[in-house]
Amino acid sequence: MSLPATTLDYVSLGTSNSKRSKLPPPPGFSELAKAQSHSKSSTAAALGSLEALKVKRAWDFAISPVKSLPMQAFMLYMSGGGVQIFSMGIVAMLLLSPFKNVSAMNTAFAPFAPGPPSSPSTKSLTTLPLQKLAYLGCNILTLALGLWKCRSMGLLPTGTGDWLAFETRGPSPEISLF
């Protein structure tokens, strides 16, 4: 890898010392100097809109699990009530993805954290608390859907019958002989 022999001199395109500076700017092209005169306020505005965008995106991301719920419900409906590889796959996905999502929540919300990306607080739990709460709730909804499916398939040990095999009985205090 060798450096290129020639370099482009963009400095000569500067506005101050060129004869071309006298040329009128093209229509619609604002004076750079003019823009530079408002630079302080316009940067602040841009930063503000970026933060708002981030917040908006964070909210979008927070409720994104809910958006896929109808689709997942439809898939569950289509997969039927039997214990098969397809339905089990979907159920496993529904049961596992909330945990995966929540465990990776801070990383997932890091791009939406306010302030510069290099800020140390981007990955902290306390940033974007409302969005994270909402995200958590939505994931719980997904989990609930998975559990509901499990229950409807009879996979949740909710009845006494599921625990019957673990029940034991002691010997009777009296003995009858026959």
Added chain:
Amino acid sequence: MRWLHFFGLTLCSTVLALYESDVGVVDWHHPLVGVPLTSSLNTPPTFHSIPGRPPTEALLLTATSSNVLACTAHLSLSDSGTAWRFIFAPTDHIIHYQQHRDIVVSLSGPGGSTLRTFDCLTGQLILEKRLHAPHTDHLESDDVGLGAAIAFIPESDDVFALTNGRTVRRIGADGAVRWAWESADKSASVVYAKLVTTPSTVYVISLTKSSTSKTLYISSLSTSTGELVASTSVPLSVAAGPSDVLALSSDAATLIPRVVWLEAGTILSVALVPDLTEKHTSVMGSAYTRIVDIGLQNKGHFVALTMNDTGRVLKLDVDKLKVIWEFTDSGKSGRHADSLYIGGLDRDGFPYIGRVFWSFVVRKASAHVYAPHLAAGQGLVSGFTFNFDTEAHGIISHVALHTAYVKEVDLLPYLALTTSTGAVQLWQGDIVQWTREEGLSRLQVAEMVELPEQKITAAHTVDERDTFVERISRQLTDAKELHLYMLNFVKRFVAGPNASTQKEIAFDSLTRDAFGFRQVIVTANDLGKVYGLDSTSGAILWNRVLGLGWAAQIGGQVIPSKLFVVRTIADGGSPEAVLVAQRRASNGLVDTVLFHVNALTGEDVLGKSPADEVLQGVDLISGPLLEAYQLPGNHKAVILLDEFRQVYVYPETPANERALAKAIGKLNVVLRTGLPGQRQLTGHQFSNADVGRPTAFATWASSLPAGEEILSVIPRPSGPVASLGKVLGNRTTLYKYLNPHLVAVTTASPDTCGVYVIDAAKGSIVYHVSIAAKQGRCDLHATFVENWLAYVYWEEEYQWVGQTKGRRLVSVELYEGSKPDDKTRSSELSSHSNKTLAVTAIEQSYIFPHAITSITTTSTKYGISTKDIIVANENGQIQSFPRLFLNPRRTKDKPTAEEQEEWLVQYDPVLPDDAHRVLSHNYHVANIRHILTAPALLESTSLVFAYGLDLFGTRVAPSGTFDVLSETFNKAQLVFTICGLAAAIMATRPMVRRKRLRERWYQ
């Protein structure tokens, strides 16, 4: 839970039929005929030669105590197969049979109400005729066999039958009654007992029945018309019974029949002429004590015993009786037992007289056979001794004689011995041809005992202290048997589950097979014999005669009460069994005796009796036994109650005493108390006395209505309970009511039959149903396991529209509480708890296809497999009924999805009579009284042993053989696949290695 249902589906979908290839492999059947009736001379075993056949092809006919008329196979054959048998109904007692030409005629029922004619060779029923109603006011019940007789005249197949003690009929071969004559004397005192025929006249001889009246009546009838020709009476000086009067006749036309009786030491006889004008005459010579019918009355021979019991043969001669032979040394003596006299015929109809006795001196049996017509009419006697095994067969109670290959100076006698233990033996001279253990038809108790493992697979008792060198040397000696182990493994793999058949292991040592299908059935009969049978073949592994103890001098009977396995292979060492029996001595004393045997060999565990002698028991209680039980737990001690309700423990070891003392405060037992006809159940507990034996005291008594008699008490088998409840479709649970004190009781009263389930600890009735009965006859059989009671009965009641008579099976399940999920933990509740009666009975009734004689459920090692019902029906089949159909929660409508998950099927009142579920193939398994089931090592399989008249053994898998590879499993394919894969790996491994190496070079 879903996977469980799937598991269940695979179980239920298995077809449960007996395949033809399994017949004789998984099952066996021993048809028996029963112990010959030797007490009456009308029914003992007799030989019958077949005209036109070699003399060795005679048949042995007998009527037996199991109410069977049977014919065993030809004598020339060394096996003892049954040629034919005819099983009479239980109420239709066979009282007389006689063979004539090629037919056998039998009289059965009270007074001989039914006459049947059979083909002698095939047993085909030719004729069956009801002669009078099967009840008799004329004869008393103890006169069975009295007042009935059969006679024939030569050259005719017509039967002269005397029945009901007063009616004589001539019945043609086609069943038509040619004539009938009834005694004019309707009084009950005169009972006609004998028939003598001549071609022209039938003489009917009668005796007064009472012991005070002493008259002999003789009537003569015309054979062609049945008209009474003459009638006379002879006064006797002593009262005589039917056996004290003989009626002699002969084939020879010159010899006039005579009636013979004994009076004050003198043999008197009167000639029978049609007008009955002859006067009686006496036989000159010494005084006689007894006249013995030897079955040759129609050949004119009998034996009379003189004052010192010397046997003399007397023969009907012209105008008199003649002494033709005296058996030398047959008098009373200390050197031999009393002699048995018997007559027999050869093929040509010549009579032979035999004397059989047991010699105390040489300890052998001896037989003398006298042939009157041989040696130019001088008479020839042939004697021999034979090695009768009195330690294995008891004493000879009856002998039948047949002779073949008669030469001028030689003869070949066949003897058929019936022994006191119920064995029938055929001896050809001094060689035993075959032995039939007919005592097996009277088994009373039976238990299955597991066998120990084979030596080469047995684990060593690891001794912690053995040194390294010892261990190495032990392992080296083990390694020497490695090839045997490998061979065994391969054999097992190739052979499959049915490998443990009798063919393969019959001569093997007594060890268990891979799946524990081979066990020892220890069983005992009321003829004083205990047997060990192989459960895979029914072969007798060992048998012992039960000793009578002090009663040996006066005689007696040992009646088994209960049989306990007091040591199993799990306890280490040889399994042992204890037979609890009651010995009834001839003087009326009853004792309780215990016989303690090694279940594998029949050896006396106590070492009191050597293997080749009778088994001596332990006289534990001098008095009758009230009940015997076995303590649960490791000790397995037997405890017994005498008539004073004192407790005895056996074996009387300190450990057992301690175990009893520890448990005695917690024990409950139920006894039947009260007089016959008003018995009640009484619960008892025990008080632990400081001195003397603990005694039982009553705690509660049942209050059965007056006149209600207890038929049977059915305890539950003590097998493990795999599941404490039944899970419903909505995954709630019906908890099984598993109160360990429950016992089922069946009762009978004049108009109802009852089924009770009673809590034995406090006497509360948990379930009760009463069924209409007809005249107190309750055809009721019940079985009870876990929380499931099933009973089969005959439904008599049909007052309402839509009801019918018929046989019903009712399935009852008991659950805790009143609704699903109600839990009272019934199996560990104290009996004092109020919650013991929180129980719900769910029941359903089905129409059952057959009358049954026994019912039981299968039992498996862990109780996981379903429990099917096994019944012995009256068609001679052993049949199983699946639990699935007997679920009392079967739905009335189409089952919903939840109910389908429980495998409930829609209720159908008719239980299918499924031929696939007949376990007994096409055998006729007759008169089964009891079915015993026992677990094998495989959880899926239950062993079945049915006994009664016949013995039958098989094994069943109620849930399919889910723990064994199926017969059709392609083992070769599996092996080839694995071998192929291994070969492929071997072949590709160097290729892969080369490829990897190349990849590293040319990266």
